[in-house]
Amino acid sequence: MVDTDGGSGSPAPRKRADARRNEKALLDAAAAAFVTSGVDVPVRDIAAKAGVGVGTIYRHFPTRADLIVAVYRHQVEACAEAAPVLLANSSTPHAALAQWISLFVDFVITKHGLAEALQSDDSAFETLHAYFLDHLLPACTQLLDAAARAGEIRPDMDAYQLLRGIGNLCIGADNNPHYDARRMVELVIAGLRIH
Template sequence: MTENPVPRPRRADARRNLDALLEAAKHVLATSGVDAPAKEITDRAGVGVGTLYRHFPQRSDLVIAVLEHEIDACAEAGAALAAANPPGVALAEWVRHYTDFVATKIGLASALHAADSAHQELREHFYRRMGPVLEGLIRAAAAAGDVRADVGAEDVLHAVALLCQPVPGRDAGYGRRLVGVFLDGLRP
């Protein structure tokens, strides 16, 4: 029986490069979308294109790494919001947090629904992390009488994503306003 070797920790400079790439990619993907040129990302990170491809051999690897990190942060906000607020407020605040996440991810909805197998892992991570958090917030708010009981996490995740699609001539505030109307519609 062979044991799996323990992976060596990354060198400090390699870790800095990786962190710089993820931060640069987060910004570039938010402003230019998931099809942004690699050069735009590497220039912002202050590294060469070779460094990008050493860490992320496929574009989908980079997109997935950035989005998974942000998905995790959004999901983790649910517990803090639930602990600090009444159920209806916690749900509304989390949906606003999710709205900001979706509104800055040009192409996220299409990536989540694409037939491309490279995005399958991202889809699974998204629903695995976001679904239970949102379902818990919805059930708590419904039990408190703050929202309708016939709405599930998948309904809210999809509705917000659709409401945040770019509209010609409108800024991101427009999608946020539409999500506010949607939240009002969740009330019993």
């Protein structure tokens, strides 16, 4: 390996930044492809959308299960990281909660094929539910607590119950044109308000 940093023996920081950007581009492209075509979308389509070769995807994610898990984790992290940002930038904690729940609904509704993939025998999927709870429950709790402290919502709302209820409202939303899950979720969030 060529030493590019003047002899310290550590790799050049640019390469690490490039690798992170490439991985993020792959994950974003895969997530978009999963939304439009499901988790069984051909890898070549994901590679084309990301602007990389198929080999690059397999270098980062040797199996489809590895890719699905990475996309899921990436999206869970993005949703969790949005909570404090929304709280800091919204007019009220309830407004931040409503915006965050909208992101959560997007996440839940766009998981075409993920539920079926998670039911497979692939051990790569075993820890995803815990990962989901470990990241999204604290984010939701932070928003609920802020809205309760501001006197905007009832103080007895539990994050797990809320996320579970919203998830249940979203079941089948992608295959029934007469059902508007987003509207149902909006009613729930509006119903949390203290009038």
